[in-house]
Amino acid sequence: MTDRSFSRSHAEFTRACQSIPGGVNSPARAFGGVGGEPVLIERGQGAKLYDIDGNEYTDYIGSWGPHILGHQHPALIAAIEETLKRGTSFGAPTIAETEIAELLCEAVPSIESVRMVNSGTEATMSAIRLMRGHTGRDVIIKFAGCYHGHVDSLLVQAGSGALTHGNPSSPGVPAGCTNDTLVLTYNDIEQVAAAFEKEGDKIAGVILEPVVGNMGVVIPTMEFLRTLRELCTKHGALLCFDEVMTGFRVAFGGAQERFGITPDMTTLGKIIGGGMPVGAYGGRKEVMQSISPTGPVYQAGTLSGNPVAVACGLATLRTLKETNPYPELEAKTTKLTAGLKSAAEKAGLEHQLAQVGSMFTLFFNPNEVTNLDVAMKSDTDRFSKYFWGMLNRGQYLPCSQFEANFVSVPMTDADIDATIKVAEETFAEMVG
Numbered sequence: 001m002t003d004r005s006f007s008r009s010h011a012e013f014t015r016a017c018q019s020i021p022g023g024v025n026s027p028a029r030a031f032g033g034v035g036g037e038p039v040l041i042e043r044g045q046g047a048k049l050y051d052i053d054g055n056e057y058t059d060y061i062g063s064w065g066p067h068i069l070g071h072q073h074p075a076l077i078a079a080i081e082e083t084l085k086r087g088t089s090f091g092a093p094t095i096a097e098t099e100i101a102e103l104l105c106e107a108v109p110s111i112e113s114v115r116m117v118n119s120g121t122e123a124t125m126s127a128i129r130l131m132r133g134h135t136g137r138d139v140i141i142k143f144a145g146c147y148h149g150h151v152d153s154l155l156v157q158a159g160s161g162a163l164t165h166g167n168p169s170s171p172g173v174p175a176g177c178t179n180d181t182l183v184l185t186y187n188d189i190e191q192v193a194a195a196f197e198k199e200g201d202k203i204a205g206v207i208l209e210p211v212v213g214n215m216g217v218v219i220p221t222m223e224f225l226r227t228l229r230e231l232c233t234k235h236g237a238l239l240c241f242d243e244v245m246t247g248f249r250v251a252f253g254g255a256q257e258r259f260g261i262t263p264d265m266t267t268l269g270k271i272i273g274g275g276m277p278v279g280a281y282g283g284r285k286e287v288m289q290s291i292s293p294t295g296p297v298y299q300a301g302t303l304s305g306n307p308v309a310v311a312c313g314l315a316t317l318r319t320l321k322e323t324n325p326y327p328e329l330e331a332k333t334t335k336l337t338a339g340l341k342s343a344a345e346k347a348g349l350e351h352q353l354a355q356v357g358s359m360f361t362l363f364f365n366p367n368e369v370t371n372l373d374v375a376m377k378s379d380t381d382r383f384s385k386y387f388w389g390m391l392n393r394g395q396y397l398p399c400s401q402f403e404a405n406f407v408s409v410p411m412t413d414a415d416i417d418a419t420i421k422v423a424e425e426t427f428a429e430m431v432g
């Protein structure tokens with residue numbers, strides 16, 4: 001294994017820690033789950049990242065999802081450069097905002113009307129408020145292990161016993177913010193049925209990742225999704241798919257297109273910005289009309305729908321629509337995951353491989369991961385050894401067992417073959 005130098009990253013990370021908490025602007029980047037220090041990135045190009053020590057990596061994070069087209073896609077760069085010639089932000093409506101809204105309405109089955117915001121967190125925060133404001137109810141159901149951004153009312157762990165309301169999972173979140181959040185077990189139909197039986201007339205809505213990325217990839221049963229749809233309809237609650245990660249990732253129309261289940265609302269982010277800060281929430285027109293200024297539920301934002309971010313997002317979505325990379329992307333991902341599974345089996349490593357489209361997770365776990373309790377039984381020490389073995393061999397993976405990997409369009413067969421080969425070397429080292 002080549003011993004890479006990380007000396008400049010170490011020096012610059014040490015410097016960063018003097019003025020930034022933990023040296024990072026998001027804890028997900030802090031390598032907390034794998035130990036050691038993050039590398040600082042100099043640039044990205046296509047499927048590759050280059051750190052400030054000159055090390056090259058095949059990028060399986062893609063900025064945590066946005067870069068399905070890879071880094072510096074020419075159409076995106078051209079769109080940004082062209083927009084910059086006219087300015088950066090006006091705080092006034094622009095035609096491009098209508099164009100991206102029309103594209104989202106066309107692409108995503110549940111969306112008839114949509115509001116642009118600046119992050120996935122802003123999208124889910126606004127969606128929660130809208131579900132409550134539109135229904136006049138307070139209770140929101142979420143599922144343990146699903147992450148919807150750092151929204152106060154969703155930073156919550158299950159109370160003791162499955163059907164009790166949530167307790168804050170972070171200091172700074174008052175109990176009042178989470179009292180009306182009910183945390184259930186993902187894929188557990190009985191719990192959902194019992195919750196609606198007990199307080200269906202109080203439930204404003206249900207929010208979930210329709211394919212979980214934030215436990216690592218966890219796949220819903222169709223029965224689970226169908227039950228949520230049926231119970232929300234029956235009880236007048238709103239079903240919200242948080243497709244910040246799965247939107248335009250697992251299909252052009254997201255998980256709702258792939259699975260044929262249409263929620264009442266959808267939140268989006270990541271890919272729809274193409275690497276620029278963009279989020280969105282949308283749904284049935286009747287629901288969205290409750291948002292200010294057409295309705296009483298307030299939500300606003302200085303840079304929402306700003307021209308530069310929208311230009312990058314539009315170029316991304318138009319490129320995806322024109323090229324339809326999904327079949328080839330899924331085939332490439334399947335080749336990779338088959339190779340990883342075969343390598344882990346050859347090394348005698350207990351593992352599970354969960355894949356939907358071009359997102360996947362290799363769990364070091366003897367059991368199929370269907371919910372958070374099972375996910376948490378994964379061998380995170382073994383994952384750390386895997387992570388560092390791969391990083392030192394030029395593979396940039398998510399720095400946590402509980403994240404998704406992403407394959408991008410510019411990844412070649414040679415890239416995939418190289419990743420499989422160094423995984424075999426890493427696994428041999430792990431069991432050696």
Ligand code: KE4
Pocket residue numbers: 026027028029064119120121122124147148149150209213214242243244245269270279403
């Ligand atoms: P942002 O506020 O980070 O744009 O989006 C929050 C969010 C909402 N919903 C889902 C399903 C998400 O996955 C996310 C953010 N995902 C994490 C990675 N799992 C972002 C990485 C980070 O926090 O730095």
